[in-house]
Amino acid sequence: MHSLTLWLAVAALMIAVSVSQDADFGFGIDDNRERQLELERQREREREREQRERNRAQEIYPGCRDKVADIFFILDSSSSIYIEDYFKQRNFVRSIINRLAIDSRFTRVGALTFSDNYRVSFGINEFRDKPSLANAINDQNIPYLSGATNTASAIRYVRENVPFRNDITRAIVVLTDGYSAAPGATASEADQARREGNYLFVIGVGQYTDEREWRAIASDPDDNFMFNITDYRGLDRLQSTIAQRICSLPPLIINRLQSCFVQGNGADVLFVAGPSGASTALPIIKTLVDNIQAQPGQVQMSLQVSSCSDAENIPLSDPSAYCGPNSPNALDDFITLLRRMRANAAELRDRLRTPNQVAVLFIDDQSMFNRYEISQEARNAVRDGVEVYIVDLGVTQNRNFLERMASRRDAVFSVNDRFGGNLEGRLLRRMCDDLNESPFNVPEVPPSK
Structure with missing residues (x-):
């Protein structure tokens, strides 16, 4: 009888220890189970909703x-x-x-x-x-x-x-x-x-x-x-x-770009974009270049763009081949790039005697920091005989300076004019007149991406 009592006491003690251990370690187990259950409940609610x-x-x-x-x-x-x-x-x-x-x-x-x-x-x-x-x-x-x-x-x-x-x-x-x-x-x-x-x-x-x-x-x-x-x-x-x-919503009907066929004795196309505007300018430049058609060597292109290098007097081609984040021009400000463009245009006129030169300047608020100098340099380029177009990348102040920079008041285009027709199409049509000795009708082709 005494042995039986002792055995029962030991068994009760073992059970108590086991329960105590379960209590000590059960919180982690219960937490994991609860998270799993909540995730399953979430999935079940999703299935019911489906x-x-x-x-x-x-x-x-x-x-x-x-x-x-x-x-x-x-x-x-x-x-x-x-x-x-x-x-x-x-x-x-x-x-x-x-x-x-x-x-x-x-x-x-x-x-x-x-x-x-x-x-x-x-x-x-x-x-x-x-x-x-x-x-x-x-x-x-x-x-x-x-x-x-x-x-x-x-x-x-x-x-x-x-x-x-x-x-x-x-x-x-x-x-x-x-x-x-x-x-x-x-x-x-x-x-x-x-x-x-x-x-x-x-x-x-x-x-x-x-x-x-x-x-x-x-x-x-x-x-x-x-x-x-x-x-x-x-x-x-x-x-x-x-x-x-x-x-x-109605469809947004995008005007199909019309390719510009350059005739005559040749032309130069020059693009300028500063550090803050380069990423927006490059897709526009690519679309324009893709839709200018000419005989080999008839049109020269120059990229005075902060993310581009070794891109002066090059054939019409994809600008991404010359542009990237490691360009040595990456930190050049807009006025420096604009002066470089003007000097490049003068060199081409003296060396190649190209009759037509068109420059496209991409302007944003950061570019306008030196607006007086930029306006003067752009007007000097116009006096040199360069047709200057302005693409407004979202200028919020001193917008009146944009028209002063352009060759004509109607040579200013804005990326924010989303309902005024395709920007590239309108700009290319105007550029094409200046790249040629006289305007002419051209067949339609779809816009490039």
Whole structure:
């Protein structure tokens, strides 16, 4: 009896120790289990929401019926986005899709995610009906990536590679928390995308106090194309707004560029852009150069651009071959580049006796810092016989100086005049008259990218 009592006491003590150990270490186990359960609950809620959206798949807004449009979503998947919020982005895209007339003849949708780099989720012509497109919004096609926020690279991919249809409504919808790795490059890519005929929507999430990057991406007016919500739960309030707004937009008809055929005894084309304007100027320069046609050696090109080097008196060609971040001219200010252009033009006149010279000056606020000197140097170039054109990259002060720099009052063009026709097309038409001895009619060709 005594032995039995002793054995029971030892057993009770062992059980108590075991319970105590479980209590000591159970918090970590319980925490892990709770996190796993919460993640599973989140996924289950997403599955339930998917099913609800499938049930509502036929609820197309009246304004979206038979709407011919191409829409591409750019979804931020960087480390600053919590995975739970990333799920909300996917649900948002699915909800908008269910309000559209998805069909290869009407509305097409594509998407990509981005962080350090971009990952195409599905192409704009990959799914031709609503059920298959809605089913494509899943973990496999739209995974959570994490990493930095390379918004510029994502917009550039969409602009250069997505096979948008011509002369229809084209919309790019960017969802981001706003902290881009390269705001300047992002603004430049967005500007180029707009000039190519795309509407850009921005949905900025979070308490991002500096909205300049979002405004630089969005089409004008900002009130119609830029949305700021406190957190991702606010996406639910925008589903109807975004779908209806896209469906109400008319196509942006971009004028087809007309190639400039240079005749006569030859010509020189000279471009000038300072450090802050080079990234915006180079795509415009490329489009202009791509559409100037001449016999070999008939037209010389010079790039007095801060990011370019060894680019004087070169054949018409892609400027990117001469330009890059390591250029020795990267820090040269605008007045230095302008003086170099004028000296280069004088050398060409003396050596080659070219009858026609055209200079295009890309001006922004930083370029206007020495506006009196710049204006005087530009007028000197005009007196030398150079036809000087001004491209306003967004000058906000002392705009009256721009007309003083140009050969004529109507030789000033603005990148912000988005509804006045294609900038490159209007500028090239005017340049072509000056590159030739007399204006002439030319056949149409599509604009280059």
